[in-house]
Amino acid sequence: MTSTVPSIRLAPASFGAVAMQRLEDLRAFTDVPGQIHRLYLSPSHRAAADAVAAMMRQAGCDVVGIDALGTVTGRYEGDRPGLPALLIGSHIDTVKDAGAYDGTFGVVAAIAVIEELSRAGQRLPFAVEALAFGDEENVRFPSNLSSSRALAGRFDVATLDGQDEDGVSLRRALVDFGGDPDGIAGLARARDSVLAYVELHIEQGPVLEARDLPVGVVTAINGASRRRLTVAGEAGHAGTVPMALRRDALAAAAEMAVAVERLGAAQADTVATVGRFVVEPGAVNVIPGRVLFTLDARSPDDGVRTRLVEAIEQECRAIAARRRVELTVEPFYDAPASPCDPEIRAGLAAAVRGRQIPVLELPSGAGHDAMAMAALCPTGMLFVRCKGGISHNPAESMTQADAEAAIAVLVDFVRGFRPPA
Ligand code: HGY
Numbered sequence: 001m002t003s004t005v006p007s008i009r010l011a012p013a014s015f016g017a018v019a020m021q022r023l024e025d026l027r028a029f030t031d032v033p034g035q036i037h038r039l040y041l042s043p044s045h046r047a048a049a050d051a052v053a054a055m056m057r058q059a060g061c062d063v064v065g066i067d068a069l070g071t072v073t074g075r076y077e078g079d080r081p082g083l084p085a086l087l088i089g090s091h092i093d094t095v096k097d098a099g100a101y102d103g104t105f106g107v108v109a110a111i112a113v114i115e116e117l118s119r120a121g122q123r124l125p126f127a128v129e130a131l132a133f134g135d136e137e138n139v140r141f142p143s144n145l146s147s148s149r150a151l152a153g154r155f156d157v158a159t160l161d162g163q164d165e166d167g168v169s170l171r172r173a174l175v176d177f178g179g180d181p182d183g184i185a186g187l188a189r190a191r192d193s194v195l196a197y198v199e200l201h202i203e204q205g206p207v208l209e210a211r212d213l214p215v216g217v218v219t220a221i222n223g224a225s226r227r228r229l230t231v232a233g234e235a236g237h238a239g240t241v242p243m244a245l246r247r248d249a250l251a252a253a254a255e256m257a258v259a260v261e262r263l264g265a266a267q268a269d270t271v272a273t274v275g276r277f278v279v280e281p282g283a284v285n286v287i288p289g290r291v292l293f294t295l296d297a298r299s300p301d302d303g304v305r306t307r308l309v310e311a312i313e314q315e316c317r318a319i320a321a322r323r324r325v326e327l328t329v330e331p332f333y334d335a336p337a338s339p340c341d342p343e344i345r346a347g348l349a350a351a352v353r354g355r356q357i358p359v360l361e362l363p364s365g366a367g368h369d370a371m372a373m374a375a376l377c378p379t380g381m382l383f384v385r386c387k388g389g390i391s392h393n394p395a396e397s398m399t400q401a402d403a404e405a406a407i408a409v410l411v412d413f414v415r416g417f418r419p420p421a
Pocket residue numbers: 136137138365366367368
């Protein structure tokens with residue numbers, strides 16, 4: 001793969017305006033009025049997928065579809081039909097009470113690349129495919145990255161039996177969505193049909209803003225481990241049980257949560273988070289009998305992450321023993337760190353330089369579909385600045401000018417990309 005910055009200059013500044021408009025259109029697809037709440041295989045995910053498919057058609061894709069797991073795919077043929085494809089994508093599912101740019105910006109950017117090629121009547125020596133994945137946020141089901149894993153031939157059929165908090169299995173939700181459990185195996189891409197996968201995503205961190213840069217090239221994606229911990233004590237009367245005789249599940253879990261924070265903070269580039277904390281029965285005058293909480297631990301180094309999770313589990317077991325409560329720990333996600341391909345990094349850096357933007361390379365603390373796609377092909381990521389580094393929060397925002405710059409760099413990268421000889 002080689003990359004040279006092309007001489008073709010782009011259309012007048014319209015990438016940013018069109019992208020921001022499409023993001024406004026897509027933010028309306030939510031299952032919670034007043035918030036952006038679009039979980040995998042939900043009604044709002046289906047509506048957003050249909051809207052993305054329409055955008056892909058409008059942009060000039062030759063073939064548009066929604067695959068067996070709900071991924072929206074838009075293919076723009078190369079200078080002859082059936083050529084291997086450069087894949088460009090991200091996700092349109094969101095966390096709860098989300099921002100409007102996480103994932104979705106990368107999807108509208110992929111569409112913008114095809115729209116620019118189509119506008120210019122340009123056909124490259126490879127196909128370009130836009131992909132809108134749906135299971136990136138790991139919020140509804142225990143599984144994660146299932147739709148991108150399926151393209152990489154790494155889908156685990158046990159995923160279909162995972163249930164959401166209402167007891168709905170992924171299989172049931174997929175059928176209700178209009179997906180096809182029996183069609184999943186056929187989603188795996190032949191290795192020689194794909195050249196690479198590139199993802200444009202908001203940084204979700206403060207570095208680009210601090211360096212006053214609109215874009216940055218990602219070096220690697222940090223690995224992550226997630227656990228579901230259940231603390232079982234003894235519910236009791238808040239007025240009659242002496243403090244020394246209690247087996248208070250909430251007090252124990254709270255001590256564990258503080259231990260998670262302390263251990264996560266103990267090393268420079270590790271993070272550890274308790275994101276969900278459910279107290280039962282949750283009555284003002286009842287000593288909590290049971291608490292369910294989640295752990296998310298990350299590091300760029302897989303050995304460091306493994307040892308961090310072990311240390312956290314060990315400390316939680318010691319707290320449980322001292323407080324005479326039961327602790328169960330259920331792993332539900334372990335993803336190794338995912339380095340980006342050096343040649344794609346170089347191509348993205350050349351495109352950034354070609355726009356007279358200083359090149360900054362930086363790691364990704366957030367996970368992305370690119371982690372799953374790395375099992376299929378070389379991957380690369382480009383970050384765009386977001387305000388205050390805020391994400392997974394309705395205050396998440398980015399500027400039209402940065403959207404313009406990021407998409408222009410991505411278009412330049414694609415135009416300069418050449419398949420391996
Ligand atoms: O949690 C993550 O890193 C991603 O936003 N799903």
